[in-house]
Amino acid sequence: MARVDERPFPPGDYPVVVVGSGPGGLQTSYSLRRLGVEHAAISQDEAPGGMFRRFPVFQRLLSWTKPDAPAERGTREYEWYDHNSLLGDEQAHQATVPPLMDRAFFVPSRPEMQAGLESFADKAAVDFRYGCRWESTRREGDDLVLTTSDGDYRCRFAVFALGVTDPWKSPIRGIEHVPHYAETRAPEDYRGKRVFVIGKRNSGFELADGLEPWARQVVLGSPRPVSTVILAFSTVRARYMQPLEDHQLGGGTLAVDAAIEAIEPAGDGFRIHAEGTTRPGRIDFEVDEVIAATGFRTPLRDLTELGVATVGQGRIPALTPYWESATAPGVFFAGNASQGAAGLRKHGVAASSPAVYGFRYNARVLARHVAERLGRTVPRDRVAHDEIVPYLLRELTRAPELWAQKSYLARVVKSDGGSEIAPLADWVDRPDAGSVAVAVEMNDEGAIYPAVYVAREGDVQEHLLPPDHCNDFEGDEYRRELTDLL
Amino acid sequence: MTETLDRLGHLALFADLSRPQQEAIVHTYDEEVFPEGQRVLRQGLSGANLYIVLDGEATIVIDGSERARLGQGEFFGEVSALLGEAPTADVVAASSLRCLVVPGHEVRSFLVAYPHVAVRMLESEARRLATTLRWLG
Numbered sequence A: 001m002a003r004v005d006e007r008p009f010p011p012g013d014y015p016v017v018v019v020g021s022g023p024g025g026l027q028t029s030y031s032l033r034r035l036g037v038e039h040a041a042i043s044q045d046e047a048p049g050g051m052f053r054r055f056p057v058f059q060r061l062l063s064w065t066k067p068d069a070p071a072e073r074g075t076r077e078y079e080w081y082d083h084n085s086l087l088g089d090e091q092a093h094q095a096t097v098p099p100l101m102d103r104a105f106f107v108p109s110r111p112e113m114q115a116g117l118e119s120f121a122d123k124a125a126v127d128f129r130y131g132c133r134w135e136s137t138r139r140e141g142d143d144l145v146l147t148t149s150d151g152d153y154r155c156r157f158a159v160f161a162l163g164v165t166d167p168w169k170s171p172i173r174g175i176e177h178v179p180h181y182a183e184t185r186a187p188e189d190y191r192g193k194r195v196f197v198i199g200k201r202n203s204g205f206e207l208a209d210g211l212e213p214w215a216r217q218v219v220l221g222s223p224r225p226v227s228t229v230i231l232a233f234s235t236v237r238a239r240y241m242q243p244l245e246d247h248q249l250g251g252g253t254l255a256v257d258a259a260i261e262a263i264e265p266a267g268d269g270f271r272i273h274a275e276g277t278t279r280p281g282r283i284d285f286e287v288d289e290v291i292a293a294t295g296f297r298t299p300l301r302d303l304t305e306l307g308v309a310t311v312g313q314g315r316i317p318a319l320t321p322y323w324e325s326a327t328a329p330g331v332f333f334a335g336n337a338s339q340g341a342a343g344l345r346k347h348g349v350a351a352s353s354p355a356v357y358g359f360r361y362n363a364r365v366l367a368r369h370v371a372e373r374l375g376r377t378v379p380r381d382r383v384a385h386d387e388i389v390p391y392l393l394r395e396l397t398r399a400p401e402l403w404a405q406k407s408y409l410a411r412v413v414k415s416d417g418g419s420e421i422a423p424l425a426d427w428v429d430r431p432d433a434g435s436v437a438v439a440v441e442m443n444d445e446g447a448i449y450p451a452v453y454v455a456r457e458g459d460v461q462e463h464l465l466p467p468d469h470c471n472d473f474e475g476d477e478y479r480r481e482l483t484d485l486l
Numbered sequence B: 001m002t003e004t005l006d007r008l009g010h011l012a013l014f015a016d017l018s019r020p021q022q023e024a025i026v027h028t029y030d031e032e033v034f035p036e037g038q039r040v041l042r043q044g045l046s047g048a049n050l051y052i053v054l055d056g057e058a059t060i061v062i063d064g065s066e067r068a069r070l071g072q073g074e075f076f077g078e079v080s081a082l083l084g085e086a087p088t089a090d091v092v093a094a095s096s097l098r099c100l101v102v103p104g105h106e107v108r109s110f111l112v113a114y115p116h117v118a119v120r121m122l123e124s125e126a127r128r129l130a131t132t133l134r135w136l137g
Helices: A023-034 A077-081 A110-123 A202-211 A242-249 A335-340 A356-373 A385-398 A400-404 A476-485 B003-009 B019-028 B078-083 B104-113 B115-136
Strands: A012-019 A039-042 A134-140 A143-148 A151-160 A194-198 A217-222 A254-266 A269-276 A282-287 A289-292 A331-333 A409-413 A418-423 A436-442 A448-456 A459-464 B030-034 B039-041 B050-055 B058-062 B065-070 B090-093 B097-102
Touching: A012 A023, A012 A143, A023 A039, A023 A110, A023 A335, A023 A356, A039 A151, A077 A400, A151 A356, A194 A202, A194 A269, A194 A282, A202 A217, A202 A242, A217 A242, A217 A282, A242 A254, A254 A282, A254 B019, A269 A289, A331 A335, A335 A356, A356 A400, A356 A409, A356 A418, A385 A400, A385 A409, A385 A436, A385 A448, A385 A476, A400 A409, A400 A436, A448 A476, B003 B019, B003 B050, B003 B097, B050 B104, B078 B104, B097 B104, B104 B115
Parallel strands: A012 A039, A012 A151, A151 A331, A194 A217, A194 A289, A217 A254
Antiparallel strands: A134 A143, A143 A151, A254 A269, A269 A282, A409 A418, A409 A436, A436 A448, A448 A459, B030 B097, B039 B090, B050 B097, B058 B065, B058 B090
C-alpha cells in the first residue's frame, strides 16, 4: 500500500505561496500566519535554515548576538542586541539564537545559527512542505502557477525567499579554471601557497582572514576600492578588517584595485593579468591558487522570463519599496533578495536588507502588505493624540526597526492615531493627509539623527532634527521641536 | 561582459573611458530599476543622488507640471548633489527606467576620478543652459 504523504500544504490553490525555508521564508510564513493569511510554504530543503545550513565557509557569522545585554531577552528592545534571531510575537518565539551560543564569540557560529532557526521553526510551529522543489512559473489570468516536484500551486501572490545563494562568477576570461568561494577547500590545503582572491567584499575578506594563518601570501583584487570611512558605506564588515589593516601596514597581504582581464593557467599555478583602476597601469601576478569570491545571485529560474527585472549585474531582482518585483506584479521577494529595494537611499546609505537583522523586519511588513492586498483588514495600534510626540520620540530612540533599517523603514502615525512600520519611500509618495512619519537617518559624515516627515494637503515636508551624543531623542529639546512641527 | 557594462559602454558620457575604468564604475555604483510612474528624485527631500539613465525615460516635474523629458545617457540630480541642497523638482519614471546611481556625497570624487565624464557632463549642462537662455528670450 502506498505510504500516506503527511507533509503539509499539498499542491492546490492558495492565496499566497512562500518558497524557501531560510530566515526570510520562515519569518514571512510566521508573520502571514499571525495575520491569519492562508498560504502554502514549500522548500526544496529537508529542514529549515536555508543558506545557514552551509555558509559562511569559515563557519562564523558577521552580525552580533549578545547573550547578555542591557535589555532582557524576549523583549522588543533585546532585538537591538540580537541581530540573528527571528521576530516572534510571543516571548517564547523570540531570541532563539542566544541560548544556543557557547559564547566563544559574540557572533554565533554557523551551526549555532542553524540551530537557532530550527528552534524558532519548532517553537513557533512554522510548518513547511520540505522536499518540494519549485521548478517553473507561469501566469494564468491574474494568478501565478508554480510547478513543483510535487505538483502545481496556484496563487494570487508568490513570495520567493530564495536567498542570494547561486554562486556567481564575474565574466573574466579564464575564470572557469578557478573555484568559486563556495568551493573553497579546508584552509590547511592552502599552506605555504600564494593565493589570489578575486573580490573585495565580505566573502573575499572572509577568505583572506581565514587563510592568513596558512597561506604564504594573500592578494585581494577587484576593480572597486574599499571604502572604510563609514561602515554603512563600506563593502566590508568590521569583523574582517584585519587583512585590510595588514595591507595598509605593508608586507604580505595586498588589496589591489584592478580590473582582472584574464586568468591563465601557468605551470602548477596561475598568471593573473590585470589593469589598475584607482591608479592606471598593468599589474600581473604569479600565484598558486585563485578563488573567485565574486558573490552570489538569486536563483530566479524562469522568473526573468515572467518579466522580473534585475539589478546588480543580473544578480538581484529589482523591487518596489514593498519588495514586489518592479516589473512583474504579484511576485514578491523576502530575505536577502529584499535588498533589491533600495528605498530612498538618502546620502547613499543602503538598507540593511541583505542581513537577517534588516530583512526580518521587511518580512513582517511584507506580510501585512500582502494581507491588505488580499483585502484583509489588519488592525493597527492606536496612539492617543496627546501621546503622539512622546511616542514618536521613544520610537526614534529605541525602535529596532528604525535603527536596523535607517531611512528605509519609518514609524508612521495616521491622522486617526493608527500606527505602523512602513517603507518610507512608499509613504512619501502616497501619504494620508495629516499623517506623520519618523525615521532614523545618517548623513555622509556618519552623523545619526531623527528625520520627521509631515504630510499636509498632498505635500510632504521634511524636517531633520539635530543628532544627540548618546542617540537619546527623548529630551526636552526634541519634545519642543517635534511639538512645534506637529 | 555583463549587460550593465555593455549598456554603460554605449553611452556617450562614458565613451572616453577605458574598459577597466568602465568596469570599475559598474562594480562601484549600483543600478536601480523604477516602474513607470515611480518618483525617482523627490522635490524637497535631502540626501539625493545622481542618476544616469541606462534605459528608459524620465520626466522632470515641477510643482505638478512636466517640464522636460530625459532619455538614455542623460542624467539628473547632479545640481542638488553638488550644491548639497534638496532637489527643486520631482523626477518620475515615464517608462520602466533603469539608472546607475552615484551617491550624492560621492559625485564630486566621481567627477574628479573621471574628468572625461565631467567634461561630457559640462557639455550637456552647457546645452541645457543655452536652451534655457534661448527660451528666456
